[in-house]
Amino acid sequence: MSHPYRSYYEITEQRTAWQEAVEVVSAAAKRIQSFFAQAEPSEIIFAGCTSPFFVGESAAVYWQSSLGTRVRAVACSELLQFPAAYYASLRGRPVLVVVSRSGKTTETLWAVDSFVQRYPGRVFLISCAPDSPLAQKVEQAIMLPAGFERTLAQTSSFSAMLLAAYMVGAVLARDAETLGLLQSAPAACDRILARAEPLVQATMQRRPYQNTFYFGAGPTFGIARDGQLKMMEMSLSDTMCYTFMESRHGPRSLITEDSLVIGLCTRAGLGLEADVMAEYTREHGATTVAITPAQNWDAGQPTCTIPVDCDWPDHIIGLAYAPVMQLMAYYRAVAKGVNPDSSRNLTQHVAIDGSPRRGYDQE
Structure with missing residues (x-):
């Protein structure tokens, strides 16, 4: 069967993106441990939009069970609309782990700005876009450009960012067994x-x-x-x-x-x-x-x-x-008979003009 669509190759050749994730996180292990040790988080929040949010949902289960720290995943829009629901009980030492393929999605940028106003210097990023606006706003980042697709859907980028999120958790937990399995994942x-x-x-x-x-x-x-x-x-x-x-x-x-x-x-x-x-x-x-x-x-x-x-x-x-x-x-x-490389009414990232409008409970 011939495959005229690029997304097929982005899916079937994603081993390269997995390998990059393993190498980047392995090389950054000491930097990762140092950042979180200095932050001493009382709580860790994963934040993202759709696929990156789902990376956080999956990784948060492992981080919660292995780190002994409260970990949860929240959509960036929720952090924007209902900050009191997520920040009021954090007692001053949260870390925000942001996941974003493009680093350009407006609500992600807004959510990071909102968090940094309250807790500066406590944002960790997993992304595929080293030169993005989001990359300029954070203290520490794991960058995985090999996973960035040319098509719309997040396939290889999702897998690479998920692998990186799991590995960062294993590094922090000093979970050698899980880390070893993840380092061998590209071969699988x-x-x-x-x-x-x-x-x-x-x-x-x-x-x-x-x-x-x-x-x-x-x-x-x-x-x-x-x-x-x-x-x-x-x-x-x-x-x-x-x-x-x-x-x-x-x-x-x-x-x-x-x-x-x-x-x-x-x-x-x-x-x-x-x-x-x-x-x-x-x-x-x-x-x-x-x-x-x-x-x-x-x-x-x-x-x-x-x-x-x-x-x-x-x-x-x-x-x-x-x-x-x-x-x-x-x-x-x-x-x-649908083109999987694109979709109806969708773009690679969501751009919103202007600045965030404040809700009644955000004054």
């Missing part, structure tokens, strides 16, 4: 893609789906949300995302034989997640796809199982799932 990238691609292609071309559901949990929920976003952006499909068990409450009302259900499986959810997938396969007749860490995984006998064959713990397995999600969006777009 090509294998993951080669194994998944024929299965993904066959599933995406199997039938015209009316809607697509993504399920994740814990550290894979942010990955599932980004998979949903990629499918929406690249193939212009109706998509939804929930945790596995939450899907039983209302979303299942829309799951039919014309639905595609994609589950990102974890070790912690083994059994629970399989039961959900089995219900939608048997009772609803949906096409179900389980992305699993390994072969012979109890995933509830879905329509298709895509094992990534990575013996990684739950807190970083999302990195192996990310390129599979991207391939799914690409092949769904191709099956629908």
